[in-house]
Every structure is written in structure tokens, then in C-alpha cells.
Amino acid sequence: MPDLDQIFVNLKHWLLGQLEGILSASWLELVSILLSLVPILIVFPTLFAIMTIMERKGLGRIQNRYGPNRVGPFGFLQPAADGIKALIKEDLVPRAADKVVHLLAPVILVVTAFTVYAVLPIGRNMVVLDLDAGLLFFFAVGAASDLAVFMAGWAIRNKYALLGAMRAVAQMVSYEIPLILSSVAVVMITGTLSLPEIVMAQSTHFGFLPDWFVFTPWGFAGFLLFMIAANAEANRSPFDLPEGESEIIAGYFIEYSGFKFALFFLAEYLSLFAICGLGITLFLGGWNAPFAGLEFIPSWAWFFLKLITLMCLFIWTRGTLPRLRQDQLMNLAWKFMIPMVLINLVAAALWHFTGPGFMRWLTSGALLIVAHLFLGNPQFERKDIGKRTYRFAE
Amino acid sequence: MLGAGIIKGMAETARNFLGSYVSAERLTTVQYPEERSPQIENARQFPFLVFDGDDPMKGLRCVACQICEKECPPKCIYIVKSKDKRVDYKGQAQFYPATFDIDLSVCMSCQICVEVCPFESIKMDTAYELSTADRFGGLLVNKHQLAKSNEHYRKFHPTDAAASDGALAVEVAKAQAKAKADVEAKAKAAADAKAKTAAAQSTPAPATA
Amino acid sequence: MTLSFAIIAALIIAAATAAMTLRNLVHSALAVAIAFAGLASAYLQLGAQFVGLTQILVYVGAVAILIVFAVLLTRGGEAPEKSVFSASWFWGAAIATSVFALLACAINHSFASKRALPPQPSATVEQIGQDLMTKFVLPLEVIGLLLTAALIGAVIIAMRDESPKSKIEDGGSKMDKTSGPSSILHPPSSSGGHQ
Numbered sequence: 151m152p153d154l155d156q157i158f159v160n161l162k163h164w165l166l167g168q169l170e171g172i173l174s175a176s177w178l179e180l181v182s183i184l185l186s187l188v189p190i191l192i193v194f195p196t197l198f199a200i201m202t203i204m205e206r207k208g209l210g211r212i213q214n215r216y217g218p219n220r221v222g223p224f225g226f227l228q229p230a231a232d233g234i235k236a237l238i239k240e241d242l243v244p245r246a247a248d249k250v251v252h253l254l255a256p257v258i259l260v261v262t263a264f265t266v267y268a269v270l271p272i273g274r275n276m277v278v279l280d281l282d283a284g285l286l287f288f289f290a291v292g293a294a295s296d297l298a299v300f301m302a303g304w305a306i307r308n309k310y311a312l313l314g315a316m317r318a319v320a321q322m323v324s325y326e327i328p329l330i331l332s333s334v335a336v337v338m339i340t341g342t343l344s345l346p347e348i349v350m351a352q353s354t355h356f357g358f359l360p361d362w363f364v365f366t367p368w369g370f371a372g373f374l375l376f377m378i379a380a381n382a383e384a385n386r387s388p389f390d391l392p393e394g395e396s397e398i399i400a401g402y403f404i405e406y407s408g409f410k411f412a413l414f415f416l417a418e419y420l421s422l423f424a425i426c427g428l429g430i431t432l433f434l435g436g437w438n439a440p441f442a443g444l445e446f447i448p449s450w451a452w453f454f455l456k457l458i459t460l461m462c463l464f465i466w467t468r469g470t471l472p473r474l475r476q477d478q479l480m481n482l483a484w485k486f487m488i489p490m491v492l493i494n495l496v497a498a499a500l501w502h503f504t505g506p507g508f509m510r511w512l513t514s515g516a517l518l519i520v521a522h523l524f525l526g527n528p529q530f531e532r533k534d535i536g537k538r539t540y541r542f543a544e
Numbered sequence: 545m546l547g548a549g550i551i552k553g554m555a556e557t558a559r560n561f562l563g564s565y566v567s568a569e570r571l572t573t574v575q576y577p578e579e580r581s582p583q584i585e586n587a588r589q590f591p592f593l594v595f596d597g598d599d600p601m602k603g604l605r606c607v608a609c610q611i612c613e614k615e616c617p618p619k620c621i622y623i624v625k626s627k628d629k630r631v632d633y634k635g636q637a638q639f640y641p642a643t644f645d646i647d648l649s650v651c652m653s654c655q656i657c658v659e660v661c662p663f664e665s666i667k668m669d670t671a672y673e674l675s676t677a678d679r680f681g682g683l684l685v686n687k688h689q690l691a692k693s694n695e696h697y698r699k700f701h702p703t704d705a706a707a708s709d710g711a712l713a714v715e716v717a718k719a720q721a722k723a724k725a726d727v728e729a730k731a732k733a734a735a736d737a738k739a740k741t742a743a744a745q746s747t748p749a750p751a752t753a
Numbered sequence: 754m755t756l757s758f759a760i761i762a763a764l765i766i767a768a769a770t771a772a773m774t775l776r777n778l779v780h781s782a783l784a785v786a787i788a789f790a791g792l793a794s795a796y797l798q799l800g801a802q803f804v805g806l807t808q809i810l811v812y813v814g815a816v817a818i819l820i821v822f823a824v825l826l827t828r829g830g831e832a833p834e835k836s837v838f839s840a841s842w843f844w845g846a847a848i849a850t851s852v853f854a855l856l857a858c859a860i861n862h863s864f865a866s867k868r869a870l871p872p873q874p875s876a877t878v879e880q881i882g883q884d885l886m887t888k889f890v891l892p893l894e895v896i897g898l899l900l901t902a903a904l905i906g907a908v909i910i911a912m913r914d915e916s917p918k919s920k921i922e923d924g925g926s927k928m929d930k931t932s933g934p935s936s937i938l939h940p941p942s943s944s945g946g947h948q
Contacts, residue, residue, distance in 0.1 A: 211564045212557045215573050251783070283802045283878055290806040293814025297786055300821055304779060316825070319818055326814075343878050470557040471550065486546070526546025 155448040158189070159275050186278045190267045197457075198419045199229035205465045212469035239408035246307045247405070255302035256406070256413035262295040263420040270427045271346045273437050273450030284345040285337065288428055289330050292383070295421065296322045302414070303402035315402035317476055318385060318392030324480060325382035325389075328487040329425075332372040332379065335498040336363055336432045345428075349436030362435035367515035368498040371522075373433040375491050377463075380429060382479070384422040386464060388471040389479055426460045427453070486525050493521040585701060588668035590648050591657055593690045594708075596633060600691040605665030607638040612657035612666055620650035621657065633712065634719040644687035648674060664708040670700050757798055765791035774838075778824045786817035801876045 153160065162185050169181060203226055207217030218225040243252055269284035271277040281287050296319050303315020337343055340351045354361045363369030382389040392402055403414045430436060434456055437449035447455075474482065497514045504510035564570045574581045597603035608625040624643035632638045657666050669692065676682030698705040768788035772781040789812040796805030839845070860866060874880075885893050 208561070211561045214560060214564060214570050216571060219575075248777075248780075251780075281802065283806055286803065286806040286810070286878075290809035290814065293810050294790075296814060297783075297817055297821075300818060301783065304821075304825075312825075316822070319822075323815065323818065341879075466554060466557060466561075469561075470553045523545060 154446075155274055155450075157448070158273070158450070162186070190278065191264070194264075194267065194420055194423055195416065197423060197454075198416055199233070201419060201423075201461055202232065203228050204461070205468075208462070208465045209469045212466070233412070236412035237409055239411075241408045241410065242405070244306055244308070244405055248305045248307065251301050251305035253410075255298050255305055256403075256410045256417065258298040258301070259295055259417040260413050260420070262291050262298065263417040263424065265291045266421070266424045267427075269345055270424065271349050271431060271436055272427075272453050273448065276437075276450060277346050280344065280346055283343045285333060285343045285348075285428075285432075288345075288424075289326070289333075292421065292425075293326060295417075299402065302406070306405040308405060311402050311404055314392050314404075318402055321385070321389065321392060321476075321479055321483075322383055324483040325379045325487075328375050328483065328491045329379035329383060331488070331491040332375040332494060333428070333432050335368055335372050335495050338495070338498055339363070339502055345431050345436075349431055349438065352435040353438045355442065358441075360435055360438060360440050362433065362438070362440075364433040364435075366501060367511060367518050368494050368501055369433055371490070371494050371497070371518045373429065375487055375494065376429050376433065377460075378487065380422070380425040381464065381467065382483070383425060384418055386418075386422065387468040388474050391473055391476055391479065422464070423457065423461075426457055426464075429460065430456045489525055490521060493517065583670050585703065587670045588653055588655055589670055589672045590651055590653060590668070590674070591646060591666050591690070592669040592692045593644065593687060594665055594667055594694055594697050595691050596694050598693075600688070600693070601640075602630070603693075604640060604687070604691055605633065605663050606641050606644065606687075607632060607663055607665070608641040608644075609662070611660050611662070615656050615660045617654060617656065618650045618652055620647045621645070622647075634716055635723070636719070641687055644690060646685055646690060648683040648685060664712055667697055667701070667704065667708070758795070761791055761795045761798060765795070779821060782817065782820045782824055785820060786813050789813050789817060800873070803876060803878050803881055 162182070165185060166178065166182055169178060173181065203218070206228070207225065210217030216225075218228045221227045221231045243249060266288050268279040269277065269281055269287050279287075299322065300315050300319045303311045303313075303318070306312075336348060340348050342348065342351075352360070352362050359365050364373045381387075385393050403411065406414060430453065437453045439445050439447060439449075439452055497517045500517065501510045501514045504513055560570070594605050595601075595603035596605065608623055610623050610625070613619075613621040613623045622643065622645040623641050625639050626642040629637040629639055653668070655668055658668055674683065694705065694709075697708075765788050768784050768791055772784035772788060775781040775784060790809065793805045793808035793813070796808055
């Protein structure tokens with residue numbers, strides 16, 4: 151019975167061993183790098199294809215209708231049809247558009263989306279690049295994608311696309327702060343920026359419950375804040391005003407067609423998977439199994455199970471909530487989430503400095519609940535607008 | 545509390561999602577090419593010509609009066625009257641259309657042609673799957689394609705068909721009554737004429753005797 | 754002077770030259786972003802992970818976007834009509850070359866370039882954190898104060914735009930209140946303007 155958990159690692163080592171006699175050392179290194187990268191390039195776009203059909207069928211069922219059900223059994227070959235359509239569509243570039251930037255924008259977006267997968271620990275010993283500052287690498291490359299969004303909107307020389315791009319960039323830049331600060335709480339507690347080590351720190355068990363950070367008050371609040379910020383970073387409903395599917399059709403990438411549009415779509419979903427993967431790594435215990443009895447399921451299977459669960463959560467949120475307006479989004483980020491995330495840091499510090507025991511749950515949890523009640527209520531009440539006055543034309 | 549409404553909303557959508565697998569009345573989608581949703585009785589798509597009896601051309605009710613051609617707002621009807629006449633349902637000799645073309649790509653289904661026809665001969669059909677690959681002549685239908693029997697009409701618009709049959713029956717009854725009155729009048733006139741000639745013949749006789 | 758350093762240096766110089774000479778301002782802003790990224794790769798090549806990644810996060814992710822927004826929100830979007838090279842380029846180049854020669858001579862003959870290289874300091878995140886909290890805590894707090902002042906200034910500048918709007922509101926309510934017979938009984942109150 152081969153060790154299912156380490157099957158891919160062992161496969162890679164076996165292949166390298168086979169090639170050791172044939173190739174020189176530097177070629178061997180290149181092959182080793184390729185063997186680590188190619189699975190990512192295969193698995194995550196496949197997951198993207200699966201997610202598009204899951205999303206359409208899931209949203210359909212939520213909205214009391216079938217999803218696509220013509221192509222393949224129950225419509226599950228729909229991504230193939232979508233892919234073929236995207237590839238054979240004519241690639242329209244507006245005459246006044248800036249050709250170089252128009253071409254580069256989706257390319258840079260996809261490149262940054264793929265690059266962040268290099269630091270995600272997908273299974274035990276299964277991380278492409280074990281950087282000391284892995285978390286920082288993730289956020290740095292993720293921040294570089296904002297520039298590509300702006301380039302996309304600007305290259306088309308269309309006022310409305312440019313407005314959409316500027317709003318998208320404002321949204322992404324504002325929500326990066328809660329995203330980063332909520333993960334700083336985890337960094338504080340574990341004392342390291344390296345993602346495999348953060349996963350290892352969650353592999354113990356506290357009695358019955360696993361030691362995942364989501365089962366602590368600050369971890370739970372941090373996880374919720376992280377997920378909301380992840381929603382906003384990936385421009386997904388309810389934060390998809392820049393995209394605005396039913397109103398402005400595609401917002402900042404409205405003039406892209408064919409393969410470039412497919413690249414934008416791919417980049418959006420890939421960055422969503424990456425941020426969810428990071429959320430799993432930081433808060434949900436990475437590739438750890440929840441209970442000791444379930445260890446026989448391989449670690450990479452746990453990672454993907456958790457990823458698919460978070461995907462379903464996102465699809466559910468998309469089907470439920472209406473879109474937030476730009477000022478509502480910004481208010482949420484700056485007036486609610488940033489104070490909340492700073493108080494989360496204080497709660498995490500309180501958790502750490504109160505010793506283990508029941509007391510730390512009480513203090514940490516009480517602080518967070520009071521902060522939530524205090525921050526959540528006053529601003530979201532309807533402002534007192536006063537008596538309605540009319541101005542008539544004279 | 546902030547977020548309570550969101551949780552309630554998500555519970556509602558979860559109920560929608562799970563309920564759609566369990567109860568049949570949630571998914572009201574009609575799977576189109578395999579099933580079609582039934583049309584209401586007054587549905588109207590494009591006109592057709594009614595004929596009585598079995599032979600479409602002989603039983604066509606249309607008498608080529610060209611009222612519908614003149615009243616049609618987008619002018620999609622084209623009629624050419626025939627040179628000869630034939631007998632209609634009332635027993636009178638009427639013209640009939642040699643050519644009756646409707647351009648379905650122009651027709652806007654306003655039903656004005658139906659409303660102004662005095663002979664109950666053009667009615668609205670309910671067929672809508674009329675797509676064709678021929679962009680220029682594919683939707684130009686002539687009178688052979690337009691003629692549909694009265695039974696077909698009764699099947700699709702039973703109330704209207706009953707009403708038009710009733711109107712026709714009234715016309716037939718009127719025509720028959722008129723014919724009978726004509727016959728009686730003719731007989732009476734013949735009798736009067738005979739009586740007058742008999743009287744004319746009998747009155748000079750006493751003068752000469 | 755390894756090959757990777759040569760490539761990175763060539764990239765940075767090319768990007769900076771492009772940023773200076775391109776006609777379109779947004780293009781030059783993007784070239785500046787490429788120069789930032791090149792600088793980040795120079796840091797990474799020297800083994801300074803934290804600084805290199807923070808360079809990408811802050812410069813490419815925020816400063817480049819800030820530059821681009823500034824270019825767009827002012828009227829810099831159009832291409833300039835005249836050439837980007839000024840008419841007196843010769844004298845400019847001569848002065849720049851002479852300053853460079855002076856600085857190069859000074860640095861080459863200085864004390865610091867003759868000394869042996871100190872050992873490479875450990876630049877792990879933990880070490881940086883320790884240094885920031887012990888040796889460099891005063892600069893850290895001063896930078897924090899500076900950033901807070903910048904933030905408050907930005908908020909004040911943005912807030913000042915609200916005053917013309919409240920004037921319009923007042924004018925509207927005044928027109929509404931005095932245009933009817935009830936204006937005698939109800940003098941115009943300040944319910945329209947939120948002061």
C-alpha cells in the first residue's frame with residue numbers, strides 16, 4: 151500500500167532518480183523545478199473549470215432554476231464549451247486602444263495570479279518554494295495585480311472602463327489592509343512568516359478539537375474578516391461593483407473579447423483560489439485533518455476538500471447578497487473592518503499573554519464581541535435626513 | 545447586530561438550494577425543445593386563412609375584398625384578385641384570391657386584419673417556431689401555406705371558432721331567409737302578374753259583348 | 754558582477770530611461786513601476802527577502818498606483834505636443850556628466866571603499882523586527898507620526914470640499930420656505946443645512 155499522503159513527493163523523487171544518470175546537475179534542477187510547477191499549472195485551471203460549472207449550477211438552484219444542463223451529463227461539460235467559445239472568438243482591439251498595454255494587462259494579471267501558488271503548502275512536504283517570508287511574498291505579488299487591473303481599464307481608452315478600473319483599484323487597495331492585518335494576528339501568535347511552519351503550528355490537538363486558529367475567538371474573527379476581504383480582493387459579489395455583471399456588463403474589462411477575456415476570468419478565479427488557500431493555511435489548519443481518526447485521508451485531499459468547501463461558501467454568498475455600492479464598500483473597509491482588525495490584533499495579544507486556560511477565551515472573546523457591537527451599530531443606521539424638501543423649477 | 549440579516553438571508557438561500565432537490569414545484573423551468581409551455585387560448589402569432597370542408601382552395605372563405613390589405617399597418621399582405629368567380633358558403637358567386645401573400649417578417653401580429661374581415665376568413669394562428677435559414681424569402685408565405693381548415697381553428701381557438709361559426713351561421717340563415725323571401729316575392733310577383741294579365745284579359749270581354 | 758546582477762541593472766536602467774523619454778505619461782508611470790520591480794529583484798538577488806518583497810508590496814502595489822492616479826486625475830493623460838528632450842540638452846548632459854565624474858572620484862578615493870567588506874548582516878524578518886523594536890524604535894515611532902499627519906492632512910483636504918455643498922442645501926431650503934403663504938407663520942429654519 152503506497153503512502154497516499156506522500157505519493158506525489160515520492161513520484162517526483164523517483165523521476166529525478168531515474169534521470170540522475172542521464173542529465174547533468176543544472177538540467178536536473180530545471181527538471182525538478184518543472185516537476186513542481188507543472189502540477190500547479192494543470193490542477194488549478196482544472197479546478198477553475200470545475201468551479202465555473204459548480205457556480206452556475208449552484209446559483210441556479212439557489213435561484214430556483216436549473217443551471218446549464220445541455221452540454222454533457224447534467225451540463226458538466228459546459229466549461230469545455232465555454233473554453234472553445236473563448237478561444238475561437240475574434241480578438242477585438244479598439245482602434246484607439248493602446249496595443250501594448252492592452253496585451254500586457256491580462257498577461258500580467260495571470261502571471262501574478264499563478265506566481266502566488268509557489269508558496270502555498272498544498273500537502274505535507276508539498277510546497278514549491280519554502281521561503282522564510284512566504285506570507286509577505288504572497289501579499290506582495292497579490293498587490294502587484296492591482297496595477298494590472300488599472301492597466302486593463304486604461305488601455306481601452308474608454309472613459310467608462312477607466313472609471314470602472316479606478317473604482318476597482320480603490321476597492322482592491324482599501325481591502326488589502328484588512329486582509330494583511332488579519333493575517334498579522336496569526337503571524338504574531340506563531341512567530342513566523344513561513345507558511346509551512348504556520349501549518350505545522352496548527353497540527354496539534356486540544357483535547358477533542360484541533361488546534362486550528364479558527365477555533366479561537368481572535369482566529370474566528372480574523373477568519374471572517376479575512377474572508378470578507380478576500381471576497382473584495384477577488385471582485386466577487388457582493389463586492390463586484392467594478393465588474394457589475396448585470397449593470398455595466400463587465401466594467402473594466404468590457405472591451406476585451408475572446409482569449410483575453412478568458413484570461414481575465416481565469417486570473418480572477420485563480421486569485422480567489424489562492425486567497426482561499428491562504429485563508430485555509432492561516433486559519434483552517436492547512437492540510438491538517440480535523441480529527442486524528444481521519445488521518446488516512448491524504449493531506450492534499452484535505453486541502454482541496456477545504457478549498458471546495460470555501461468555494462461553496464463563496465458561491466452561497468454570491469447567490470444571497472445584493473451588490474454593495476461603492477461608498478458602502480469603502481465605508482465597510484475603512485470604518486468597520488480596519489478598526490475591527492486592529493482590535494483583533496489586540497485580542498490576539500491578550501490571548502497570548504493570558505496564559506492557557508478558560509480566562510483567555512473570556513477576555514479575548516468579550517473584547518471582540520463588544521467591538522463588533524460597538525462598531526457595527528451606529529454607522530449603519532439610517533442617517534437622520536430630516537423633512538423632505540422640494541426644489542421646483544422657477 | 546451587524547451580520548444578523550446576512551445570516552438570515554443565507555439560511556433562506558440554503559433552504560432554496562436544498563428545497564430545489566426535494567420539492568418539484570420549486571423548479572418551474574420548462575425544458576424548451578423537449579417540453580413547451582402551453583399557450584393561453586387568446587395567444588396570437590401570425591394570420592392564417594380559414595377554409596371549410598376538405599379542399600383548401602375550394603373551401604377558402606376569403607373573397608379577395610382586399611380590406612385587410614388596405615388596413616394592414618405595415619402593409620404585409622399582398623392580394624391579387626382572381627378573374628373568375630366561384631360560389632361561396634352562402635351560395636353567392638364571389639371572387640377569390642389568386643395570390644394571397646403575407647410577409648411574416650413584416651407582420652406585427654396586431655390582429656387588425658382579423659378585426660376588419662367581414663367574412664371571418666382570416667384568423668390568428670398560434671404557431672411560433674417559424675425560423676428559417678432563408679433570410680430573404682423564407683418568411684414570405686402564400687395562400688397554400690396560409691390555408692388551414694376550420695377544424696384546426698376550432699382546436700386552437702375554440703371560443704373564437706364557435707363565435708365565427710355562429711356569425712357565419714347567422715349570415716347563412718339571413719341569406720336563406722332572404723332567398724326564401726326572394727322566392728316568395730318572385731312567386732307573388734308572378735302570381736300578381738298572372739292575375740293582372742288574367743284581369744286584363746277578362747275585363748275587355750264585357751266591352752265587346 | 755554576476756550575470757544576474759548585470760541583467761537586473763540593465764533592466765532598471767532601461768526602465769528608468771524609458772520612464773524619462775516616453776511621451777505618454779501613463780506609459781512612463783508604468784515604466785517607473787518596472788524600475789521598482791527591477792530594484793526589488795536586485796534586493797532579492799542580494800538575499801534581502803524582507804526588503805525585496807516589501808519593495809514590491811509598497812512600491813509596485815501602492816506607490817505606482819498612486820503615481821498613476823495622480824497622472825490621471827490631473828490633466829496628464831494627453832501626449833505632449835513638443836518633444837520630451839529640451840532644446841538645451843547638450844549643456845544639461847555636460848553638467849550631469851561632470852557631477853557624476855566628481856561623485857565617482859570622491860567615492861572611489863574615499864575611506865569606505867578601501868575597507869574590507871563587513872560580514873553580511875542577518876536580515877531575517879525576526880532580526881529586522883528585533884532591531885526595529887530595540888535599536889530603531891524612535892525612528893519607527895517618528896515615521897508613524899509622519900504617516901498619521903499625512904493621513905489627517907489628506908482627510909482635511911478631502912473634507913474641505915464639503916462646504917460649497919452645504920451652501921447649496923441652505924439656498925434650496927430658503928427658496929422652499931419663503932415661497933409660500935405659510936412663510937409668515939413658519940420662518941425659514943435651518944433644518945436643511947446640517948451644520
